Amino acid sequence: MLSQVNSCGLLGIDGYIVTVEADISNGMPCFDIVGLPDAAVRESKERVRAAARNTGFEFPSKRIIINLAPANLKKEGPAYDLPIVMAILSATGQLEIFDKEKTIFIGEMSLDGGIKHVSGVLPMVISAYKSGFENIFVPSANASEAAIVEGAKIYPANSLKEIVDHFSGNLPIKQHKEDICKYFGNSTDSILDFCDVKGQESAKRALEIAAAGGHNILMIGSPGTGKTMLAQRLGTILPDLSFDEALEITKIHSIAGTLKKDKPLITTRPFRNPHHTISPSGLSGGGSIPRPGELSLAHNGVLFLDELPEFKREVLEVMRQPLEDGQVTISRVNATLTYPCNIMLICSMNPCKCGFFGDPVRQCSCTGAQVHQYRSRISGPLLDRIDIQVEVAPVDYKDLSSERKGETSSQIKERVNRTRKIQLERYKEYNIYSNSQLGAGLIQKFCRLGKDENAILKAAFDNLGLSARAHSRILKVARTIADLEGEEHINTAHIAEAIQYRSLDRKYFG
Numbered sequence: 001m002l003s004q005v006n007s008c009g010l011l012g013i014d015g016y017i018v019t020v021e022a023d024i025s026n027g028m029p030c031f032d033i034v035g036l037p038d039a040a041v042r043e044s045k046e047r048v049r050a051a052a053r054n055t056g057f058e059f060p061s062k063r064i065i066i067n068l069a070p071a072n073l074k075k076e077g078p079a080y081d082l083p084i085v086m087a088i089l090s091a092t093g094q095l096e097i098f099d100k101e102k103t104i105f106i107g108e109m110s111l112d113g114g115i116k117h118v119s120g121v122l123p124m125v126i127s128a129y130k131s132g133f134e135n136i137f138v139p140s141a142n143a144s145e146a147a148i149v150e151g152a153k154i155y156p157a158n159s160l161k162e163i164v165d166h167f168s169g170n171l172p173i174k175q176h177k178e179d180i181c182k183y184f185g186n187s188t189d190s191i192l193d194f195c196d197v198k199g200q201e202s203a204k205r206a207l208e209i210a211a212a213g214g215h216n217i218l219m220i221g222s223p224g225t226g227k228t229m230l231a232q233r234l235g236t237i238l239p240d241l242s243f244d245e246a247l248e249i250t251k252i253h254s255i256a257g258t259l260k261k262d263k264p265l266i267t268t269r270p271f272r273n274p275h276h277t278i279s280p281s282g283l284s285g286g287g288s289i290p291r292p293g294e295l296s297l298a299h300n301g302v303l304f305l306d307e308l309p310e311f312k313r314e315v316l317e318v319m320r321q322p323l324e325d326g327q328v329t330i331s332r333v334n335a336t337l338t339y340p341c342n343i344m345l346i347c348s349m350n351p352c353k354c355g356f357f358g359d360p361v362r363q364c365s366c367t368g369a370q371v372h373q374y375r376s377r378i379s380g381p382l383l384d385r386i387d388i389q390v391e392v393a394p395v396d397y398k399d400l401s402s403e404r405k406g407e408t409s410s411q412i413k414e415r416v417n418r419t420r421k422i423q424l425e426r427y428k429e430y431n432i433y434s435n436s437q438l439g440a441g442l443i444q445k446f447c448r449l450g451k452d453e454n455a456i457l458k459a460a461f462d463n464l465g466l467s468a469r470a471h472s473r474i475l476k477v478a479r480t481i482a483d484l485e486g487e488e489h490i491n492t493a494h495i496a497e498a499i500q501y502r503s504l505d506r507k508y509f510g
């Protein structure tokens with residue numbers, strides 16, 4: 001007696017179809033699972049046996065072999081419980097599953113026959129539906145996220161009994177539907193706003209440029225100058241998400257298990273600020289059942305590293321490649337996984353350990369060597385990936401006490417949106433969407449300088465001792481400043497402002 005049912009596995013952020021075969025024959029009673037199961041899948045046997053019995057089925061005292069195909073990929077997690085039990089019930093003729101070749105089962109079982117939430121259902125349903133499967137049985141707790149996939153018929157179940165009643169015709173399960181428009185639209189109700197930040201005009205300007213061109217940014221300043229406050233508001237001026245971007249973010253959070261049941265589609269850009277004690281794998285992702293790390297959880301949004309020098313060096317090093325590639329690669333025994341991480345990085349730091357180096361009022365108590373040691377924790381290659389550096393000075397009392405409200409986030413965001421549109425249009429044939437992504441060839445093409453602009457840049461290099469790495473950063477940022485003004489050509493004012501965002505390189509990291 002042989003039976004086959006279909007399920008889904010995960011590889012990175014994409015699902016793939018897994019066929020679960022049950023072969024039941026006479027002979028020494030045994031129950032084996034083959035096809036690279038991990039520990040959680042092997043434990044499935046106990047859950048499946050108890051769940052079937054407690055739902056009133058007879059568990060065959062025979063030779064049971066379960067094969068999970070394709071055999072070359074490691075099957076991880078408990079989501080195969082449900083398809084395994086369905087394959088056994090079907091092979092023993094206890095249940096007839098109609099439309100089997102168009103049906104997918106996903107779910108972890110509890111001993112009493114209940115069906116429990118599993119992670120990663122959204123990407124699984126997306127790929128199952130793409131592969132031609134129409135009917136998808138998922139745990140009730142995952143129904144909302146599964147139903148985001150338009151066209152797929154989602155059947156939520158709380159227990160094996162409900163599924164059995166469905167196929168026996170006793171009580172068909174009602175399809176679950178979601179109105180995704182409901183989640184879009186009202187996405188900008190953040191309580192934070194740039195108008196709460198008094199003064200700090202130059203830091204705000206730098207953040208606007210960073211948001212407009214997708215540039216990574218580092219803020220340096222003494223304690224209490226508002227760095228954290230500024231960073232927390234960056235998300236409020238980033239462009240709105242497209243549906244595809246929202247779906248990608250949601251897939252990642254589905255896998256990480258961080259989706260909220262009442263909000264199955266994430267419609268705001270993520271803002272992640274991991275603590276500086278985070279481990280390298282916490283940042284990059286991984287683990288025995290692979291999960292996306294902070295880099296990927298921030299995908300299409302902001303990763304904020306507050307107090308940058310406090311992060312362990314190996315943690316900062318982990319970010320280098322992903323920042324360049326927009327994806328994190330994790331090696332597994334039988335496969336390499338990639339998770340996307342198109343992020344805007346924003347970092348803050350004090351100028352020294354005590355925090356008051358260069359402060360106009362407070363005295364720095366660090367020795368020269370201590371100052372140097374503190375800053376040297378940030379490596380050149382990491383700085384290389386940060387286009388904009390800005391000093392955040394203490395706020396004037398005059399500004400702090402002023403009643404005048406600054407510009408609101410939505411006013412700034414309007415300019416950011418307009419500037420992003422220019423870039424989208426300009427780069428539509430190049431598979432990039434922002435100035436920050438320009439490679440060497442495209443910089444030459446799109447960041448041409450006239451004679452005067454060239455002269456200014458050369459003078460800056462001669463006089464300020466800029467590092468070679470600063471050159472392309474300056475050109476890209478100048479491009480964004482020109483785009484903010486809707487100018488086709490980079491002029492002297494644009495290049496001069498861009499140079500200013502690199503001049504700290506020498507002051508702090510020279």
Ligand SMILES: Nc1ncnc2c1ncn2[C@@H]1O[C@H](COP(=O)(O)OP(=O)(O)OP(=O)(O)O)[C@@H](O)[C@H]1O
Pocket residue numbers: 196197198199200221222223224225226227228229230349350395400
């Ligand atoms: N520009 C500002 N406008 C209004 N309030 C401010 C401003 N700067 C600082 N504050 C107030 O000071 C508090 C501390 O600011 P914040 O935590 O952002 O400073 P920080 O630069 O991150 O300091 P640290 O280096 O110690 O982390 C804020 O919560 C806010 O109440």
Ligand SMILES: [Mg+2]
Pocket residue numbers: 227228229306348
């Ligand atoms: Mg802070």
Ligand SMILES: [Zn+2]
Pocket residue numbers: 352353354355356357364365366
């Ligand atoms: Zn100091």
